Amino acid sequence: MDFSALFMDAAAYTRDAFSGRWKDVLMLLVSLILFPVFFGHLVRVMRGEKSAPSVEWSWRSCVDGIKLLVIWFFYTLPAIVAGILLFGYVAVVYEMEGVTAIEPVLPEIIGGFLVVFVVYIFTALIANLAGVRFARERRFFAAFSVRKIWGLVDRIGFWDYVIAVVLISAFTNAIVAVIALIPQDAVVFVLEFLAFIPLLIFQARYFSRIYDLATE
Numbered sequence: 001m002d003f004s005a006l007f008m009d010a011a012a013y014t015r016d017a018f019s020g021r022w023k024d025v026l027m028l029l030v031s032l033i034l035f036p037v038f039f040g041h042l043v044r045v046m047r048g049e050k051s052a053p054s055v056e057w058s059w060r061s062c063v064d065g066i067k068l069l070v071i072w073f074f075y076t077l078p079a080i081v082a083g084i085l086l087f088g089y090v091a092v093v094y095e096m097e098g099v100t101a102i103e104p105v106l107p108e109i110i111g112g113f114l115v116v117f118v119v120y121i122f123t124a125l126i127a128n129l130a131g132v133r134f135a136r137e138r139r140f141f142a143a144f145s146v147r148k149i150w151g152l153v154d155r156i157g158f159w160d161y162v163i164a165v166v167l168i169s170a171f172t173n174a175i176v177a178v179i180a181l182i183p184q185d186a187v188v189f190v191l192e193f194l195a196f197i198p199l200l201i202f203q204a205r206y207f208s209r210i211y212d213l214a215t216e
Contacts, residue, residue: 010205072127078123
């Protein structure tokens with residue numbers, strides 16, 4: 001898998017989605033308030049159109065956005081539950097005996113974080129391709145055929161795909177972290193709000209191209 005080509009393609013696609021398209025940019029900003037419409041736009045990106053589609057406010061786009069959010073929530077739910085349980089455990093220990101009680105159970109806490117991380121990575125491997133499969137097949141339940149989705153992972157190459165997921169996660173988190181270094185909280189909030197749109201379009205295109213590699 002050519003990771004640099006994937007990044008260059010997603011970057012060029014994202015640039016084209018905003019370059020000279022002020023109406024679309026404004027519609028995307030408003031769509032974040034009506035967030036199902038925004039995620040419906042991501043579904044259109046995942047369908048693999050060669051050029052970035054124009055923003056469309058429609059009932060269909062809203063429904064597609066809700067379906068995509070349900071798919072992502074379903075697959076990431078195990079990681080969310082595991083994270084909540086771990087956080088709850090740490091909070092209970094802290095409330096009962098304070099900071100001094102944390103040190104004896106620190107190995108268990110670290111192990112718990114590793115388990116949550118592994119669960120998150122595993123679910124992310126499936127969730128991203130599930131979203132693209134829903135977009136391509138235009139069928140909601142196509143996203144829940146884990147066997148077929150795992151077959152796509154096999155065609156890509158398991159470790160190549162893991163590296164691809166880790167790279168895109170590191171890239172997006174690095175951008176968010178750099179913005180967070182700005183000392184003004186209001187500026188951080190505005191910049192992260194504005195960065196949210198291109199980052200998700202970038203990721204949608206990135207996984208769309210990976211899906212293409214698995215189905216060629």
